[in-house]
Amino acid sequence: MKSTNAIYKEVQKPRQTLLLLIVFSIAAIMWTGFVRQVVLGIPIGDKPAPDGVLIACWIVFGMALPVISLTSIKLIIEVHEDGLYIRYTPFHLHYKKFLFKDIKQYKPLSYRPLERFGGWGFRVNFKGETGYILSGKEGIELTLKYETVVISTDKPEELIEAMHVFNA
Template sequence: VIVLSVAALMWYGLIRQVVLGFPVGNNPASDAVLILFWIIFGIAFPLIMLKWTKLIVEVREDGLYIRFTPFHLHYKKFLYKDIKHYKTINYSPLKRFGGWGFRVNFKGETGYIMSGKQGIELTLKYETVVISTIKPEKFIKGMDAFQNDDL
């Protein structure tokens, strides 16, 4: 949302001042400066963010670790001891969460969604977390293997 908002603001400024000829603000920047900012923040920044944004999900010995780069600096961990239940799911990101990215819906569920319609659903003590993945069965098998090692 932030990236798209900044890009939209740059596009608005460019169209209003350079194309239509109406200055933006009380002390407008020159057209050259506005065009430079538009190239950087209206085109390059959104494209770079789309390329660098990724969801890293790791199954580890003690739990499931996720990191939504570049927004999370550290991994968020869901320890097995805190997970009551987990399963693979097919869902619509648009219907369930209103889109893609880091989302919280009206039911209080948290979604870490990049693409596709498959994922894993973690039922924790106080919340439900949905994590998108193109191979949910692999994550379930990995989680099952670590859970069985503890028995």
């Protein structure tokens, strides 16, 4: 069970400019369509979507997606006395734990998320490695009994040092 006091805690938020550009471009398109067709009454295209469909898309992609992208997507990394805990919000409802007794080896690494995992997020590559990648090119690699896990971090040396405290 996770102890209440973390000796190390890091909270990462998305910093990919391209991702934010895509999210806000989609939102801008939804807002434009909503205002033009629903507010001004000018249909979009030869066969416009019903207003209800456009309103639903506007709510999901024009309002909810940007808010979620800016406020709730984050990777939380904590080191407790029994192991490493991560939570990729809003996708993980609970912390994913990697207990020290199950970790064979851990080390800092530099990597390219697109090459190794095909992008950012919760990923599994063709080698069977699991990645929890939010931003940057730095992280730690955990070697477990049956799998390898890569976790992005802005401070790999500090994270490794904190893990050494309980796993010496």
